[in-house]
Amino acid sequence: MTIKEIAKLANVSTSTISRVVNDSGYVKKEVREKIEALIEETGYRPNAYAKALLLNKSHTIGVILPKINSSSSGDTVAGIDEYIHDKGYTLILGNSNHNINREIELYKIFQEKMVDGIILVATELTSSHMKLIEKSKIPTVILGQESLDSTPCVIFDEIYAASQLAKHLIELGRKNIAFIGVGEYDVAVGIKRKEGFLKVLKEINLKIPNEFMKIGDFTVESGYKACKEIYESGQLKPDAIFAVTDKMAIGAITYLFEKGIKVPEDISVVGMGGGYFSKYFRPKITTSKFNYLDMGYEGAKLLFSIISENVLRTKKIVLNNEFIMGESTKV
């Protein structure tokens, strides 16, 4: 069913149908009503692509995610959706699976699909990314990582959040703190969180032995393994563990539990993230909550301000984390 067919049925021109559909220009009341009835009856829907082609506006925004089925991705998309829904926009989604080539490919596909803007949820940002963004001329907002040029981004204050937790452990009187991080390819989690942690230790001149610095890969299993390595590495035992994600904290606690080491009585453990898992796990994890829903929402808002005003006022939005006192730490 096209506008032409409706026009024929109504014995008017396509212009008149267009006027009725878009409520623009004058149409005699009786004609309008007749057409409206016809549309209702036939179930006619205007073709959004034809419209987009003509008006050069797709009312679509593209979202590129490094992993589609993680709770942070889900929340981010939900936040984006919440904002754009009211604007009458729809979402087209791409899953890069942490693959840069795929990310670039998705960028191109989105370009072909005439998206009005792109939200890139990043874990790693390379100069290839930045070049691509610049070259494409599509309004883009980066989420989760600090941008390398003037592309606007929405991030958390990773350093502050990590240092807050480190301070918490220090205040609890901990002196032998082990650290479970992730690879530095993820700047926010791998570098900044570690930086925040180390900063606090440095301030009070506390040193950490190398055996207490481990690297995991975000999974529960890797937290378990890292914790095991820490315990099997030497004579010195930690009195606290700082894991940069809740999942890895849970892995560590699982190991400790199996070993009969009590959390928080024998050792304090903190994580980061604050997803619902950390809340219902026993012991409830002391953590720093990252609100990804907010991140998505603010990112979408920022993107729309660029799209509509065609001017870049805001370069960076830093979101606040919430320290959450759980039951995995005590004096």
Added chain:
Amino acid sequence: MTIKEIAKLANVSTSTISRVVNDSGYVKKEVREKIEALIEETGYRPNAYAKALLLNKSHTIGVILPKINSSSSGDTVAGIDEYIHDKGYTLILGNSNHNINREIELYKIFQEKMVDGIILVATELTSSHMKLIEKSKIPTVILGQESLDSTPCVIFDEIYAASQLAKHLIELGRKNIAFIGVGEYDVAVGIKRKEGFLKVLKEINLKIPNEFMKIGDFTVESGYKACKEIYESGQLKPDAIFAVTDKMAIGAITYLFEKGIKVPEDISVVGMGGGYFSKYFRPKITTSKFNYLDMGYEGAKLLFSIISENVLRTKKIVLNNEFIMGESTKV
């Protein structure tokens, strides 16, 4: 940058450009190379909308979800994405927030956006839904709920999965089993799982007092509350709890833990879902695992078979659940 501009730059017609871009028809080697260089240089991308308009094919499929940020949704979308990615398709996503009107609205938007097919992840299926699907003529697959007409669907054998867990409890010698379900608006979870549970009890003529049948709302909190009500409702105490979701099982266990009732020593608890939360929670939940990644993948595959063959061979795919023995149940 359009095909016309490239054509002008290359001093050829748009057809030739089109031939190069789509690798169709003959183009002289030198000309092809010149054009390819030009495309590379200018970053020209063919407009997918113009193409879609012409060929009446958008290479896009629409996915409607009742809730975007849940782990089952995430897995489902990941499964869909995995399949369609290889086909060169992209995903457009709509979040209905369990709102039927929004679902219908999304269906219309997808229709306007010329999607080649729709995957509807359902919790509730009404005749309005079925009418809409039928009227739209867009190839559609329903996920998670049995369809009311000939629209194909991918579902789990909820009754079987629930009865398997119920049998497990019976085999453990449990006689006073409390049940935490959800509202019947969700046919799969609210009705079928209960049905599977009750079927087993009926077979051995085991009766359940009304105070042992509670309704939650999927959340951990509601499981906690339901369990509390069960314990506060009378003198009889259960020796097992059957929760239709892992989250509610975890809520129940949290209550029991607070009361000093040991799981599984004093009481056995089973959940359903088998997400990673149930795996790492302590005690590990005895549950039935639903593989939503598979559901998404199979759903997409089914949809493509309809799109490409234009014939409906398969009406229903029933996925297998995996019984997972955890540590929340024992003899």
Added chain:
DNA sequence: GTGAAAGCGCTAACAA
């Protein structure tokens, strides 16, 4: 109030 015509960017016959 309404219609005719142009054109958004592209592909596919058909000619040349």
Added chain:
DNA sequence: TTGTTAGCGCTTTCAC
């Protein structure tokens, strides 16, 4: 091998 032409479905001047 290449170009010409028509047209996908729509909106928007510009006439009438």
